[in-house]
Amino acid sequence: QKEVEQNSGPLSVPEGAIASLNCTYSDRGSQSFFWYRQYSGKSPELIMFIYSNGDKEDGRFTAQLNKASQYVSLLIRDSQPSDSATYLCATPYSSASKIIFGSGTRLSIRP
Amino acid sequence: EPEVTQTPSHQVTQMGQEVILRCVPISNHLYFYWYRQILGQKVEFLVSFYNNEISEKSEIFDDQFSVERPDGSNFTLKIRSTKLEDSAMYFCASSGSGGNQPQHFGDGTRLSIL
Numbered sequence: 342q343k344e345v346e347q348n349s350g351p352l353s354v355p356e357g358a359i360a361s362l363n364c365t366y367s368d369r370g371s372q373s374f375f376w377y378r379q380y381s382g383k384s385p386e387l388i389m390f391i392y393s394n395g396d397k398e399d400g401r402f403t404a405q406l407n408k409a410s411q412y413v414s415l416l417i418r419d420s421q422p423s424d425s426a427t428y429l430c431a432t433p434y435s436s437a438s439k440i441i442f443g444s445g446t447r448l449s450i451r452p
Numbered sequence: 453e454p455e456v457t458q459t460p461s462h463q464v465t466q467m468g469q470e471v472i473l474r475c476v477p478i479s480n481h482l483y484f485y486w487y488r489q490i491l492g493q494k495v496e497f498l499v500s501f502y503n504n505e506i507s508e509k510s511e512i513f514d515d516q517f518s519v520e521r522p523d524g525s526n527f528t529l530k531i532r533s534t535k536l537e538d539s540a541m542y543f544c545a546s547s548g549s550g551g552n553q554p555q556h557f558g559d560g561t562r563l564s565i566l
Binding site for chain 2: 372441
């Protein structure tokens with residue numbers, strides 16, 4: 342059974358700093374990874390996806406994948422109060438099938 | 453930007469009653485999913501649907517649950533005889549293809565069973 346592990350937090354980061362969110366996964370065969378942002382009471386919102394080892398940047402967000410260490414991370418630069426949310430790491434379980442979600446890391450950006 | 457839409461946003465139902473949750477996936481997407489999230493818990497997979505049939509379902513998706521794509525746009529989740537423990541947020545998602553493609557989620561339906 343594939344698993345995705347995240348530190349539940351809360352992770353508190355001052356406004357303007359870099360927030361670093363981490364995720365480990367159990368199945369070495371996992372190919373792709375998604376980061377979703379979820380505000381309280383709202384639905385998961387896709388913010389990044391990464392398939393290849395290394396870094397992928399999109400605006401203030403950088404996803405990092407290290408398949409050898411089975412480790413995925415999300416960096417948020419210039420953190421804003423609006424970034425305060427729960428961040429979910431996820432990976433597909435199999436083709437045409439479900440996403441396995443981690444339990445999420447709650448991020449709080451303090452002014 | 454295209455989005456997944458769900459109705460209703462909130463459904464309150466007496467235990468034992470049937471509910472139907474509705475979703476309109478993104479128009480050119482082929483794979484459809486239902487997930488649920490009990491308050492304070494993980495997002496859990498319920499069922500995936502492709503080519504007019506269920507491709508996978510979880511242990512949660514027992515005989516009281518069913519899905520249907522009655523026309524070219526809607527995708528529904530029916531719960532036949534609701535229980536208190538069915539109270540949760542239910543999210544519909546869709547993707548353009550299966551496998552490694554990300555899934556896009558609707559805003560969810562909050563289901564409250566009394």
